Amino acid sequence: GAVVSQHPSWVICKSGTSVKIECRSLDFQATTMFWYRQFPKQSLMLMATSNEGSKATYEQGVEKDKFLINHASLTLSTLTVTSAHPEDSSFYICSAIGGMNEQFFGPGTRLTVL
């Protein structure tokens, strides 16, 4: 079955640094990927839609300059949290749309900003 991976699975960084999270579709090409943020026992909050070869579409309230998204290839989208602060600590989950319009989720990346 189709698998989406995320790297790293857990990252701890100092306040003010930038962190890059990768989302890869391992055995299929995905022109569209999504980035979500999850807080404990809450809904996944859609942050942005990542489109291969074009700019990402950000949801209202999400700072595009803080959360940089690059979808450079059909199998890779990256989310860079710039100048991270403790309030950015969260679980970041990506998903990719497969050929049959199924949505495959990655396992998530836990970001802890000290």
Add this chain to the structure above:
Amino acid sequence: DQQVKQNSPSLSVQEGRISILNCDYTNSMFDYFLWYKKYPAEGPTFLISISSIKDKNEDGRFTVFLNKSAKHLSLHIVPSQPGDSAVYFCAASNTGNQFYFGTGTSLTVIP
């Protein structure tokens, strides 16, 4: 390989009847399970969860059952309403470190 599977991509149910959505997992270390509901163009909405120390959790019309020996969980919606029509994702976690999602089941509740 997918560690969480939802083998039924779609399900149709008459309004008022029970909807049963199924989910199977392979990793016996999973200890926390969630169900999400997703409408088109929106992020998944958290619905209900269950930890591995329980075998049932109920919240209004929604009940989640967990069968650890079979590595199977199910979501029961009763009575089903047209507004329940959405895609339902199950997810499993190992102490909250990573989440593994199924591929979703599209539920259609027919008025």
